[in-house]
Amino acid sequence: MSRDPHATAHAHDGPHEIEMPHASMRDYVIGFVLSVILTAIPFWLVMTMPLSAGATGAIIMGFAVVQIVVHMVFFLHMTPKAEGGWSLTSLIFTVIVVVIMLAGSLWVMHHLNTNMMPMPHEPTSQTASTTTGQVP
């Protein structure tokens, strides 16, 4: 039943230098080129509007998610093995919390908005376009 004492003793014998993610020129250049492409296309789509607003919105959201992954992999050097997997574990935990918080807030607040009784000053929102005279 007892574990081999040698095994436990040698488990701590690893190199005592601080582990740092190894970066390479290739990683940074690939990450940069991909980021430029993934940034330029959404800006171009919104500035020239070749597609409908709905399709453009969906595409730029998709591009943002892909670009975040690109940054994580090529700039932040995220790998499943970094820090013995703890970086990825904490990232996944954070992403879960963020998704619950964002989706939950939007859901709850949307329902509050739709179920709210009409406010007395509601009609003023109709004249929004006429009262923005201070804006160029």
Next chain:
Amino acid sequence: MSAKTIAADAPVQFYDLDEHAHPEGHSTMLGFWIYLMSDCLIFAILFACYAVLGGSYAAGPAPKDLFDLKLIALNTAMLLFSSITYGFAVLQMQQGKVRGVQIWLAVTALFGLAFLGIELYEFHHLIEIGATPQRSAFLSSFFTLVGTHGLHVTFGIIWLVTLMFQLSKHGLIAANKRRVMCLSMFWHFLDVVWIGVFTFVYLMGVLR
């Protein structure tokens, strides 16, 4: 190791008698990463606020009236350039060149300052035309979200300058290498947050 002397019939040990080494800074990288994750939660809350309040203009200006996408594209380019120049600084550090690290850190700081300058110009312009944080819930949440990001960039630049002094005083010692890698994570993380800002606030705002 003392474990070699333990006989086969020794009592079972359920705890670690020889404390293994904890080299200085061996957990700094993971700790800093966890800090960044908690920072991520701050930004998530501010994004959620903006998502909920971003449509409440209070009969005031809407994103379409306010945002100049050319300026935002320029701003995004500044931050993206600063990301790759920081990458070059890390590569120079791996080759052990202090001078190279300092030069690329300085270039990164200049791009960061350009980003901040453009952002402050934008904020100044908005406030001048009456689109202040007090104007509507949309503008309050906009200034809080984008301002918090700008504040992070400001502190990143202060850290960059501090690091350049530390490098010139002590060179590429282990502690400084660790600091360069931590700031690298911080800087690239800010760029990741900015992806969310320009997509969700500026591009989606103009689409709305």
